[in-house]
Amino acid sequence: MPIEIPQTQKAVIFETNGGPLNYTDIPVPQIKSNEILVNIKYSGVCHSDLHAWKGDWQIPYKLPLVGGHEGAGVVVGVGENVQGWAIGDLAGVKLINSTCLNCEHCQQSNETSCATKTLNGINMDGTFQQYCATDAIQAAKLPADIDLKSVGPILCAGITVYKGLKSSDAKPGQWVAISGAAGGLGSLAIQYAKALGLRVVGIDGGAEKGEFVKSLGAEAYVDFTTSKDIAKDIIAVTNGGAHAALNVASSEQAIQKSVEYVRQSGTVILIALPPNAKLTVDVLSTVVKQITIRGSYVGTKWDTTEAIDFFHRGLIKCPIKVVGMAEVERVFKEMEEGKILGRYVLDTSK
Numbered sequence: 001m002p003i004e005i006p007q008t009q010k011a012v013i014f015e016t017n018g019g020p021l022n023y024t025d026i027p028v029p030q031i032k033s034n035e036i037l038v039n040i041k042y043s044g045v046c047h048s049d050l051h052a053w054k055g056d057w058q059i060p061y062k063l064p065l066v067g068g069h070e071g072a073g074v075v076v077g078v079g080e081n082v083q084g085w086a087i088g089d090l091a092g093v094k095l096i097n098s099t100c101l102n103c104e105h106c107q108q109s110n111e112t113s114c115a116t117k118t119l120n121g122i123n124m125d126g127t128f129q130q131y132c133a134t135d136a137i138q139a140a141k142l143p144a145d146i147d148l149k150s151v152g153p154i155l156c157a158g159i160t161v162y163k164g165l166k167s168s169d170a171k172p173g174q175w176v177a178i179s180g181a182a183g184g185l186g187s188l189a190i191q192y193a194k195a196l197g198l199r200v201v202g203i204d205g206g207a208e209k210g211e212f213v214k215s216l217g218a219e220a221y222v223d224f225t226t227s228k229d230i231a232k233d234i235i236a237v238t239n240g241g242a243h244a245a246l247n248v249a250s251s252e253q254a255i256q257k258s259v260e261y262v263r264q265s266g267t268v269i270l271i272a273l274p275p276n277a278k279l280t281v282d283v284l285s286t287v288v289k290q291i292t293i294r295g296s297y298v299g300t301k302w303d304t305t306e307a308i309d310f311f312h313r314g315l316i317k318c319p320i321k322v323v324g325m326a327e328v329e330r331v332f333k334e335m336e337e338g339k340i341l342g343r344y345v346l347d348t349s350k
């Protein structure tokens with residue numbers, strides 16, 4: 001039975017960075033020969049969407065822009081050159097829309113470093129719309145029985161923290177300190193870390209967030225609103241410092257601290273992108289402690305497949321709140337105020 005695709009659809013679109021977020025009708029995109037059209041059912045709202053709307057990063061944005069890069073839905077159109085996708089398949093639309101497939105990074109399956117990649121919700125229209133056209137190769141395959149409502153955050157936050165944990169080279173039984181542990185990235189990072197056999201100390205602010213972090217599997221919690229010395233507390237709790245520090249809090253100060261509490265020969269992973277942040281390290285102690293400081297940016301197609309598999313096997317729960325698309329502005333506001341526990345997901349039918 002042919003699927004009927006409407007001419008227009010609901011979307012959230014903005015004309016200028018920081019300008020009004022218009023919940024309105026726009027045309028359904030036409031797919032190119034290399035693309036699939038995904039009827040987005042749910043889309044997570046990520047901190048990066050807030051940064052993209054405000055234009056916080058010095059990168060070229062498409063304007064006007066439909067934000068969003070954590071979409072989950074059903075394939076309703078397949079471009080003529082596309083292989084491996086059929087109408088009715090479930091698909092995830094994540095940050096990376098496409099890569100060149102030919103540069104040295106793409107050839108080495110490290111396509112997140114491709115210089116000419118395109119990004120959904122940044123320089124391509126993203127998932128805050130009912131129908132999204134996206135490159136078929138980077139679109140994520142979702143198992144037919146997956147929970148579409150909850151999988152969205154896995155497609156960005158999940159992949160990102162999973163890749164970060166892999167990049168940290170932390171081994172089962174070792175400690176990982178997670179900053180911003182109660183947030184959208186942090187809450188998933190705790191669960192992936194547990195699933196990988198790591199021990200977690202979460203860092204965040206307030207008793208309520210502490211309860212939440214422990215309910216997700218963190219063994220210890222350091223509250224920056226009451227701790228007199230975060231680094232000292234983490235070193236005490238981990239008996240010598242965390243083997244890995246996963247920086248998912250959008251805070252320059254938190255990143256700076258992580259260099260202090262990481263253990264001898266440990267690894268600091270940088271993930272969150274506080275605007276214009278700098279990290280200053282003392283060369284002597286970095287050399288003597290033999291610390292590795294490593295950036296980790298989203299994940300490859302294969303990281304995506306693995307991250308989805310952990311979720312599909314029930315090892316990762318996404319604490320989500322579902323709201324309508326028109327609520328994006330309120331969600332951004334709460335995000336800026338640091339009030340969100342877990343993650344908001346937009347239901348594109350509302």
Ligand SMILES: [Zn+2]
Binds near residue numbers: 047049095156
């Ligand atoms: Zn994201």
Ligand SMILES: [Zn+2]
Binds near residue numbers: 103111
């Ligand atoms: Zn490339």
